Amino acid sequence: MNSRESILARIRANLGKPSGEPNQQEIMAVLEYLNSHPSGPRPHGEWTDLTERFKARAKALGSTVDEVVSMAEVPNAIHRYLEANALPKSGICWPEFAELTWQDAGITLAVRSVENKDMIGITGTFCAIAETGTLMLLSGAATPAATSLLPETHIAILDATRICKGMEDAWNLLREEKGKVPRSVNFISGPSRTADIEQTIVIGAHGPFRVHVIVVS
Amino acid sequence: MHFKANASIKLKDSTLQQAMLKAKGKFVDGRAAAVQELGNFEEIREAGKSIRNRALENLDVWLLRFEQEAMARGAVVHWAQTGEEVNRIVLDIARQYGVKKVVKSKSMVSEECALNPALENAGIQVVETDLGEYILQLAHEPPSHIIAPAVHKTREEVADLFVAAHHTERKTDPTALAHEAREVLRPHFLDADMGISGANFLIAETGSTVVVSNEGNGRMVTTLPRVHVAITGVEKVVPTLEDFSTLLRLLTRSATGQPISNYVSLTTGTRSADDPEAPEHFHIILVDSGRTKLLGTELQSALRCIRCGACMNHCPVYQNVGGHAYGWVYPGPIGSVLTPVYIGLENALDLPQAATLCNECGVVCPVKIPLPDLMRVLREKQFEGGMRPWTERLSMKAWRWTALHPRAYALLSKLGAKFLQILGGREKMLHKLPGLDGWTDGRDMPAPAGETFRAAYARYKREASE
Numbered sequence: 001m002n003s004r005e006s007i008l009a010r011i012r013a014n015l016g017k018p019s020g021e022p023n024q025q026e027i028m029a030v031l032e033y034l035n036s037h038p039s040g041p042r043p044h045g046e047w048t049d050l051t052e053r054f055k056a057r058a059k060a061l062g063s064t065v066d067e068v069v070s071m072a073e074v075p076n077a078i079h080r081y082l083e084a085n086a087l088p089k090s091g092i093c094w095p096e097f098a099e100l101t102w103q104d105a106g107i108t109l110a111v112r113s114v115e116n117k118d119m120i121g122i123t124g125t126f127c128a129i130a131e132t133g134t135l136m137l138l139s140g141a142a143t144p145a146a147t148s149l150l151p152e153t154h155i156a157i158l159d160a161t162r163i164c165k166g167m168e169d170a171w172n173l174l175r176e177e178k179g180k181v182p183r184s185v186n187f188i189s190g191p192s193r194t195a196d197i198e199q200t201i202v203i204g205a206h207g208p209f210r211v212h213v214i215v216v217s
Numbered sequence: 218m219h220f221k222a223n224a225s226i227k228l229k230d231s232t233l234q235q236a237m238l239k240a241k242g243k244f245v246d247g248r249a250a251a252v253q254e255l256g257n258f259e260e261i262r263e264a265g266k267s268i269r270n271r272a273l274e275n276l277d278v279w280l281l282r283f284e285q286e287a288m289a290r291g292a293v294v295h296w297a298q299t300g301e302e303v304n305r306i307v308l309d310i311a312r313q314y315g316v317k318k319v320v321k322s323k324s325m326v327s328e329e330c331a332l333n334p335a336l337e338n339a340g341i342q343v344v345e346t347d348l349g350e351y352i353l354q355l356a357h358e359p360p361s362h363i364i365a366p367a368v369h370k371t372r373e374e375v376a377d378l379f380v381a382a383h384h385t386e387r388k389t390d391p392t393a394l395a396h397e398a399r400e401v402l403r404p405h406f407l408d409a410d411m412g413i414s415g416a417n418f419l420i421a422e423t424g425s426t427v428v429v430s431n432e433g434n435g436r437m438v439t440t441l442p443r444v445h446v447a448i449t450g451v452e453k454v455v456p457t458l459e460d461f462s463t464l465l466r467l468l469t470r471s472a473t474g475q476p477i478s479n480y481v482s483l484t485t486g487t488r489s490a491d492d493p494e495a496p497e498h499f500h501i502i503l504v505d506s507g508r509t510k511l512l513g514t515e516l517q518s519a520l521r522c523i524r525c526g527a528c529m530n531h532c533p534v535y536q537n538v539g540g541h542a543y544g545w546v547y548p549g550p551i552g553s554v555l556t557p558v559y560i561g562l563e564n565a566l567d568l569p570q571a572a573t574l575c576n577e578c579g580v581v582c583p584v585k586i587p588l589p590d591l592m593r594v595l596r597e598k599q600f601e602g603g604m605r606p607w608t609e610r611l612s613m614k615a616w617r618w619t620a621l622h623p624r625a626y627a628l629l630s631k632l633g634a635k636f637l638q639i640l641g642g643r644e645k646m647l648h649k650l651p652g653l654d655g656w657t658d659g660r661d662m663p664a665p666a667g668e669t670f671r672a673a674y675a676r677y678k679r680e681a682s683e
Contacts, residue, residue: 002296003296003297003298003302003505004296006298007296007298007451007503007505007509008277008280008281010505010509010510010512011276011277011280011451011509011512012277014509014510014512014513014514015274015276015277015512015513016513017277022275022277022278022281026275026278027278029275029278030275030278030279030282030421030456033271033456033457034282034421034422034456034457037422037456037457037458037459037460038459039459040261040264040265040268040459040460040462040463041257041260041261041264041463043255043256043257043261043466044255044256044257045256057476061475061476061477061479113494116403116407131476132476132477134477134481139492139494139495140491140492141490141491141492141493144494145436145440145494145495146440146441146494149433149436149437149440166462167462167465168458168459168462171458171459171462180423181423181425181483181485182485182491182492183484183485183486183487183488183489183491183492183495184436184439184440184482184483184484184485184492184495185425185482185483185485186436186480186481186482187477187480187481187482188479188480189477189478189479189480189481190479191479192431192432192433192479192480193431193432193479194348194349194395194431194432195243195365195431195473196347196348196349196352196365196366196367196395196432197348197352197367197370197372197375197391197394197395198236198239198240198371198372198391199239199240199243199244199365199368200372200391200392202391202392202395202396204395204396204399205348205395205398205399205431205432205433205434206346206399206402206403206406206432206433206434206437207432207433207436207437207479207480208433
């Protein structure tokens with residue numbers, strides 16, 4: 001027996017199941033559960049306005065949030081943010097934002113894979129979770145994962161209609177729209193941090209120092 | 218492995234005591250606030266327990282489902298029975314792809330295997346990237362906590378380690394130290410050939426491994442190098458994405474008091490046309506190494522553990538002696554249960570005794586593992602196996618005899634109480650307990666009042682009937 005067979009055999013023996021392959025009944029029980037994928041108990045909370053809840057929770061976890069009414073306003077909003085924080089006005093973005101009027105807003109953006117020198121990374125958001133103020137990003141050819149990881153500042157553009165109540169709703173959205181999980185599903189809740197030295201919180205461990213969310217409502 | 222001896226040393230280590238004191242309040246208060254905010258923690262806790270039980274009761278079927286889904290997406294799934302087998306598999310993968318440098322995010326299973334020395338002996342450079350683990354790699358020490366590995370180190374100690382390793386100006390500010398580590402480690406992420414991660418969960422529905430972290434090193438390690446290896450225990454499988462979401466609500470709150478960690482990442486499959494920048498190769502190693510031995514035994518519930526560390530954060534013994542006293546990878550109450558099973562009860566003689574059975578751990582465990590009950594089971598096994606000292610066994614026998622003979626018990630306890638009362642003298646304090654000096658090594662024991670419980674009970678009864 002190889003290790004795989006030994007481990008599986010030991011599991012069955014110790015659980016008091018007959019030896020050999022799992023029987024039809026066991027497999028059916030598993031499939032049935034997978035097909036129904038029931039939701040667990042959700043946290044109590046009286047909040048109904050998803051955008052307000054998202055904004056409050058995101059800020060509580062160290063993100064900053066701005067709100068604009070249309071996509072056309074995004075470049076100016078980002079310029080304001082960069083200006084206010086004395087950050088460089090150049091970086092990279094996902095292809096879906098290549099056509100925005102960046103130059104008019106005084107921002108120089110490249111549409112390409114991230115390099116270590118890039119200071120600003122601008123991404124979209126698959127959806128967001130109001131419960132915890134979390135962004136959900138899916139990796140892909142047009143949505144590279146490292147754009148939200150290597151630069152010191154991550155700016156995420158979020159369509160307000162894509163704010164879900166809890167993570168379970170985000171999974172349903174993923175199942176409906178994509179059918180399968182990509183290589184990486186990244187839930188991001190604020191800037192990178194560590195408390196490994198004397199439990200003192202330090203922002204900017206390995207990932208971004210700043211996460212700025214532009215909610216487009 | 219001698220907990221008792223280690224503990225005495227740790228209690229006298231003033232640097233350690235200073236570090237432990239700082240950590241204690243933050244973990245306990247943080248968890249309490251985060252749990253409160255949820256409103257229905259108990260309900261979610263019950264659900265978490267059921268999810269873990271469901272997975273364990275059909276563990277083989279869920280693992281096979283996980284394997285099937287992971288392989289369908291291009292991952293290679295390995296099964297390892299021992300730590301040595303894990304190391305062999307990782308070395309084979311490293312050779313296959315010509316790996317020279319490995320970046321690692323936190324993996325307690327790799328600590329079980331002693332993977333780093335195995336890789337280094339084969340000439341492969343290994344860089345730990347979790348800040349705490351990096352500090353310990355420089356100090357050549359094992360972690361003392363499962364989520365805050367360097368909790369026993371003070372900032373001064375970290376400062377000295379960084380000066381020695383980086384040849385930079387000495388700094389003691391945690392922010393400056395963390396940012397220095399960021400600068401030093403970034404190039405390693407960019408040029409490593411292989412990333413090794415653990416997995417907080419395996420999701421059977423999708424064949425995904427999950428890494429929960431705050432620093433972002435977990436994302437780097439699973440995103441940037443061309444080869445990704447995830448190493449985790451077979452018990453980590455959960456059925457669905459929803460089940461994972463329920464457990465995540467429990468995990469981060471119980472661990473650090475956060476409603477969610479900064480980064481929660483699901484990793485599935487390899488590079489494809491859909492994701493041309495993903496790692497080319499993804500290997501998942503499912504590790505047994507003693508775990509399946511617990512199935513079907515009265516200790517099975519220990520496999521529900523989601524490794525949050527709440528049991529150690531709340532343990533009065535851990536709070537005072539730190540993780541290293543426990544002698545192996547997993548400290549605290551969960552370690553006192555797992556270590557004897559993983560490395561043999563005879564090799565961890567006093568671990569099941571390394572607790573007061575106060576049940577603080579049982580109360581905070583997010584998946585309701587009855588840790589004191591499990592330690593009691595192990596104590597019984599030790600006693601039955603003749604693994605306790607003859608003095609203890611003899612006194613247990615004597616106590617058993619008196620408990621079965623009420624008159625003898627009454628007489629002996631009366632004499633004993635009287636004797637101790639005299640011994641306590643005018644101070645009414647015992648500085649040394651005859652035959653049991655361990656109890657009075659670090660504290661005094663108040664002398665008994667003289668009247669035994671039985672005598673008091675009889676007196677009250679008499680008085681009430683008058």
